Amino acid sequence: MRNNIASAYLARWSFSFLLLFMPYVSWGQYDGRCFTSDVADEKKPIRASIQKDTVIALETDREVTTLLVSGNCSFLNEKSCVRILLRDNYNYEHLIYENYPLLAGSGQVVFNDIALETALLDKSVLPKDLVIRIKDATMYLSSVSYGSGQSKEANVNTIRKEQCSQVAKKLNENLVRQKIPWRAASNHITEYSFEEKKSMFGGDVPFLYGFDYYSYGVFIMPGMQDQLRQSVLRNDSSQYVREWDWRNRHGKNWLTSIKDQNTCASCWSFAAVGVIEAYFNLYYNRPVNYDLSEQEIISCNGVYGCGNGDPGAALQYVKSNGLVKESCFHYMGYAADCSLKCQNPDDIIQFDDFDYIANLGEDSIKSHVMKAPITMTSYLLSHVMTLVGFKVLEDGDTIFCKYIDGPPDIDPVREGVIINSTDYPQCVGVNAWLVKNSWGTSWGTNGYGYIFTDISDIYQLHSLSGSIYSSLYDEDDVVCEDADGDGYYFWGIGSKPNNCPWWVPDEPDGDDSNILLGPMDQYGNIVPVNPSGDGVTHIYSTQTITADTVFCHNVIVHRDATLTMTSNVYFHHGAKLIVHDGGTVNIDGCNVIFADMDLANGGRLNITNGGKVIPFKNNPFTVPLDASLQIDRGTIMRRD
Numbered sequence: 336m337r338n339n340i341a342s343a344y345l346a347r348w349s350f351s352f353l354l355l356f357m358p359y360v361s362w363g364q365y366d367g368r369c370f371t372s373d374v375a376d377e378k379k380p381i382r383a384s385i386q387k388d389t390v391i392a393l394e395t396d397r398e399v400t401t402l403l404v405s406g407n408c409s410f411l412n413e414k415s416c417v418r419i420l421l422r423d424n425y426n427y428e429h430l431i432y433e434n435y436p437l438l439a440g441s442g443q444v445v446f447n448d449i450a451l452e453t454a455l456l457d458k459s460v461l462p463k464d465l466v467i468r469i470k471d472a473t474m475y476l477s478s479v480s481y482g483s484g485q486s487k488e489a490n491v492n493t494i495r496k497e498q499c500s501q502v503a504k505k506l507n508e509n510l511v512r513q514k515i516p517w518r519a520a521s522n523h524i525t526e527y528s529f530e531e532k533k534s535m536f537g538g539d540v541p542f543l544y545g546f547d548y549y550s551y552g553v554f555i556m557p558g559m560q561d562q563l564r565q566s567v568l569r570n571d572s573s574q575y576v577r578e579w580d581w582r583n584r585h586g587k588n589w590l591t592s593i594k595d596q597n598t599c600a601s602c603w604s605f606a607a608v609g610v611i612e613a614y615f616n617l618y619y620n621r622p623v624n625y626d627l628s629e630q631e632i633i634s635c636n637g638v639y640g641c642g643n644g645d646p647g648a649a650l651q652y653v654k655s656n657g658l659v660k661e662s663c664f665h666y667m668g669y670a671a672d673c674s675l676k677c678q679n680p681d682d683i684i685q686f687d688d689f690d691y692i693a694n695l696g697e698d699s700i701k702s703h704v705m706k707a708p709i710t711m712t713s714y715l716l717s718h719v720m721t722l723v724g725f726k727v728l729e730d731g732d733t734i735f736c737k738y739i740d741g742p743p744d745i746d747p748v749r750e751g752v753i754i755n756s757t758d759y760p761q762c763v764g765v766n767a768w769l770v771k772n773s774w775g776t777s778w779g780t781n782g783y784g785y786i787f788t789d790i791s792d793i794y795q796l797h798s799l800s801g802s803i804y805s806s807l808y809d810e811d812d813v814v815c816e817d818a819d820g821d822g823y824y825f826w827g828i829g830s831k832p833n834n835c836p837w838w839v840p841d842e843p844d845g846d847d848s849n850i851l852l853g854p855m856d857q858y859g860n861i862v863p864v865n866p867s868g869d870g871v872t873h874i875y876s877t878q879t880i881t882a883d884t885v886f887c888h889n890v891i892v893h894r895d896a897t898l899t900m901t902s903n904v905y906f907h908h909g910a911k912l913i914v915h916d917g918g919t920v921n922i923d924g925c926n927v928i929f930a931d932m933d934l935a936n937g938g939r940l941n942i943t944n945g946g947k948v949i950p951f952k953n954n955p956f957t958v959p960l961d962a963s964l965q966i967d968r969g970t971i972m973r974r975d
């Protein structure tokens with residue numbers, strides 16, 4: 336019977352918390368021996384009703400290894416969360432209890448002699464008080480239970496791991512049941528002690544609502560479920576491309592490896608360095624993959640250390656001082672002295688400038704991230720990450736079923752959440768952001784994740800601008816190449832470099848890994864290469880080309896018309912020079928490079944004054960029997 340009530344409850348609970356009066360409450364989120372202790376032997380009543388952050392003095396002089404709590408709480412909305420900490424006489428804090436609707440699986444929970452960290456502490460502590468943090472919830476705390484010593488087989492690490500895997504399991508049950516498109520797994524971050532988490536977040540651990548457990552799919556920020564249901568967030572009118580992913584642009588991954596900030600509140604430094612490293616790759620259009628020193632920023636910026644910082648301050652430090660490589664100042668994960676930086680760095684990276692980007696909405700942020708990765712802070716999570724792409728979720732998408740950096744046959748993460756209109760109808764058509772996190776590769780999908788959040792949750796957006804350089808790389812090192820051979824070149828994200836060949840068009844290739852795709856518009860849409868489509872040049876009379884010219888489309892020389900070229904002409908891949916019966920082409924002392932030429936019977940081609948015809952990629956060049964070919968001090972040659 337309870338199951339039926341529970342499912343009915345859950346179905347309706349998704350619509351509203353008005354149903355808090357339903358008789359169903361949940362015990363199950365902290366099931367199992369790992370959440371309790373058999374050494375607790377003393378129960379003390381508390382009997383406190385709690386609606387706001389509260390400290391309750393414990394007034395005991397007993398040293399304990401176990402402290403369990405009993406009580407119940409009610410959640411008011413998706414952002415509800417409760418947390419009970421044990422503060423000992425050294426002011427260390429130990430997590431006794433934490434819960435929120437997604438983990439609880441319902442709007443009300445009862446807890447009876449359970450605990451997280453304080454199920455078993457690795458050494459005895461003298462309890463001073465209970466620190467209770469509460470958001471949009473009410474709690475009744477009935478009692479605490481104390482215990483000392485350890486049961487025989489108990490081991491703190493084993494218990495912690497078991498607790499985390501139980502939490503992940505419970506989250507997954509609720510995620511599936513409530514049709515929320517992400518999945519949880521425990522990892523080294525979830526296994527941190529509360530003191531370690533405090534260190535990682537700079538003192539004040541935000542409510543994470545399971546974000547630390549995120550494994551794959553699309554993390555839905557708390558508070559967004561109701562908005563999703565109202566379908567007001569679909570971005571159907573956006574002109575922007577539906578997906579952008581800097582791990583796969585031009586057939587390459589432009590992002591550097593995933594790092595781990597450990598227990599230092601340095602996400603702001605990692606997010607900024609993630610932006611700089613990617614910008615370096617993109618600026619030079621080559622995978623330099625610099626591993627730069629987050630530690631230098633933490634140690635030498637003079638303000639933040641391992642306290643929560645600002646990605647803008649990190650970029651300002653690098654703009655002013657440059658940044659050494661990891662090998663010169665290894666990551667130490669604490670505010671080590673700046674003098675530990677090596678004395679003679681082999682390279683220092685600097686850039687011209689960076690910009691603070693005002694959050695003008697989803698499309699505006701998309702336009703920036705399409706230029707290069709940017710920093711981004713989630714207000715709710717108090718956490719800075721590198722924003723590296725986005726995706727409008729489509730019916731049938733599988734979110735993260737592929738291993739990104741390796742062959743698919745050794746893929747350790749084959750599972751993915753399939754966004755479909757049966758299970759996740761509310762998600763189809765909404766935009767998720769792709770973030771590179773600094774919590775190691777065991778978090779998320781190889782360190783990356785998709786998040787769906789309110790646009791107002793996003794701030795501290797910063798992008799690099801202008802040139803980036805080092806003692807080893809300057810403008811001459813920008814690669815200007817046509818990797819796919821379609822005649823369009825890519826030279827990274829700077830302006831067209833001087834070392835491009837003369838025939839390189841001003842518009843870069845929108846996808847230099849696809850011969851059928853040419854330039855890209857401002858919304859990221861790529862125009863298929865269609866040389867015979869709009870833009871064909873027709874020559875009907877006499878015309879002379881006297882300046883170097885690039886043709887992306889066919890050029891047709893009609894009957895009785897004459898096209899004379901005295902300056903170099905380049906025809907893009909697939910673009911033909913077509914000479915009809917009675918038409919004449921004069922190549923007068925210049926180079927003409929083309930992929931193909933159609934010389935009709937009755938057409939005339941004259942090559943004079945050292946003129947050269949250079950068939951592109953050594954395509955065959957044929958002259959039909961009844962066409963006229965005259966060469967007077969000219970050449971038809973192979974192209975190297």
Ligand SMILES: [Ca+2]
Pocket residue numbers: 816817818819820821822823824825844846847848
């Ligand atoms: Ca190309």
Ligand SMILES: [Ca+2]
Pocket residue numbers: 819821823844845846847848849850851852853
């Ligand atoms: Ca292309």
